[in-house]
Amino acid sequence: MDKLEQKKKLLQQKMNRLKEKEVKVKIAERKQRTRRLIELGGLIEKAGLSELSVTQLLGALIQIKDQSGSEETLKKWSSEGEAAFNKNKGSVENEKPILIKFPIEPDLSVRKKLRSFGMRWNSVRKEWEGIADPIAIKAELNHIEMSVQEIHP
Structure with missing residues (x-):
């Protein structure tokens, strides 16, 4: 048993x-x-x-x-x-960690464009962040007032 x-x-x-x-x-x-x-x-x-x-x-x-x-x-x-x-990808060697700030909230089309570059919204810091080609973003959004800051490790 x-x-x-x-x-x-x-x-x-x-x-x-x-x-x-x-x-x-x-x-x-x-x-x-x-x-x-x-x-x-x-x-x-x-x-x-x-x-x-x-x-x-x-x-x-x-x-x-x-x-x-x-x-x-x-x-x-x-x-x-x-x-x-x-389309919105710059060359890989031009991609850098960046922060983007706007004096006023950008409209929906600008936000979509930023997302297409791989940027994301940081709601704590109230800025866009990501790894992207800052030259390509500036060229695409040249009609918008913004500051683009490269982050150096």
């Missing part, structure tokens, strides 16, 4: 370990899915489609799905997407 109880106990322990592993795998899958959904939301923003209503956006995405069967179309989309990703 003792041996049977020991085997039962060992099996229960193995089962508990498997359940723990299953929970960890499910958590990892959920995190991966959440990260992907956040990336997709960022793409919607980067494409300038965030002002569309939910139904308009879904309709557009359904049309994209319908058109995605052609290899030629997918290649075209890939090259256009790569160009869009690289």
Whole structure:
């Protein structure tokens, strides 16, 4: 009877370990899915489609799905997407840690442009920060009064 109880106990322990592993795998899958959904939301923003209503956006995405069967179309989309990703990127050697301050709050289009350069808003310091090409940002936003400060480590 003792041996049977020991085997039962060992099996229960193995089962508990498997359940723990299953929970960890499910958590990892959920995190991966959440990260992907956040990336997709960022793409919607980067494409300038965030002002569309939910139904308009879904309709557009359904049309994209319908058109995605052609290899030629997918290649075209890939090259256009790569160009869009690289559009606001200065050369890597020109990218530096920078801070950008404005005398008054910039409008939405300027904020979107800053985000497209990889800048983010620091709500504590009330300034934009990031690693980007300051020359490219100044050229793109030359009509806006701002101070750009390079951070030297």
